[in-house]
Amino acid sequence: MTSTAPTRPFVVQSESPALLLDGITKTYRSKAGAVDALRGVTYQFTRGSFTAVMGASGSGKSTLLQCAAGLDQPTKGMVMLGGVELGGLDEVALTKLRREQMGFVFQAYNLLGSLTVYDNVALPLRLTGRRPRREDVYRVLDQVGLEGKAKRRPAELSGGQQQRVAIARALITGPAVFFADEPTGALDSSTSRQVLTLLREATDRTGQTVVMVTHDPVAAAFADRVLFLSDGLVAGSLDHGDAARIAAAMSDLES
Structure with missing residues (x-):
């Protein structure tokens, strides 16, 4: 399923990967028995890199x-982010690592309705004990196309604008790895393209690593590579595929 002649070949790096799953x-165990979600x-x-x-x-x-981001613990195996093994951290250290080294964007925007756009974006810095610089907050708001919206509250924004706030909030700390779980699932096609372009730029402009489900x-x-899973196992990958090739690969996988 791996493609040939990628238009933007990967650069082989001697340094450790941004994220390693080993x-x-x-x-998961229930009354119905054990279910192996990953095998x-x-x-x-x-x-x-940008991986879908x-x-x-x-x-x-x-x-x-969830396991890669330290939001859930694997039953077996090891997750390393930037050379740090997540399984070796207590909850305080893991929370600190997530705040400083990871950014998160989900289908649900998870914005605080009582806060302005500015304060929602600045919140991750405040949680790490840092005082947000006004110019940094406005820089990321400009970067995601929300100039002039800093004093608005989430309820005053469209769904696409709220997702942009979520992306700005994730970008403000300069995370090493950016996790996105169905970030365009609730958006129309035009707004989805704008949001995906922002994620693409996070890789191209700042060298951040993006992992998107x-x-x-x-x-x-929009990704450099698509990683296909089937029954909890890696089933293949496709480099720099267009939508038609990716859809065909998914169809082959499902059949």
Whole structure:
């Protein structure tokens, strides 16, 4: 499933990857029995790459993102972010690492309705004990096309604008790895393209590593590489594919 002649070939890096998954297994137990959401996933995300993770419902893609971001603990295996093993951290240290080294954007915007756009964006810095610089907050707002919206509250914005606030909030700390879980799932096609362009620019402009879970081949086409999961395992990858090739690969995988 791997493509040939990519238009933007990956650069082989001697430094450690931004994110490493080594033999990740995740088993959920219930009255109905054990369910293996991940079954030994090993993969490394190079620094400055944009990877889309795709698979059918139940393939393990959201579980992979949760474990990679330290939001859930794998049953077995190791997750390393920037050379730091997440499993070796206590909850305080893990929370600190997430705040300083990770950015998150989800389908639900998770904005605080009582705060202005400015204060929502500045919040991650305040949580780390840093005093937000006014120029930094306005810089990221300009970067996501929200100039003039700083004093608005989330309820006064469209869905696309609220997602841009969420992206600005994730960018303000300069995270090493940017996690996005179905970030365009609730948006129309035009607004989705704008949001995906912002994620693409996060990689191209600042060298951040983006890991995005999506079911949409159009969204996945913005990535450098698509990683396909099936039944909790890596089933293949596709470099620099367009939406048609990605959709065809998904169809082959599902059949």
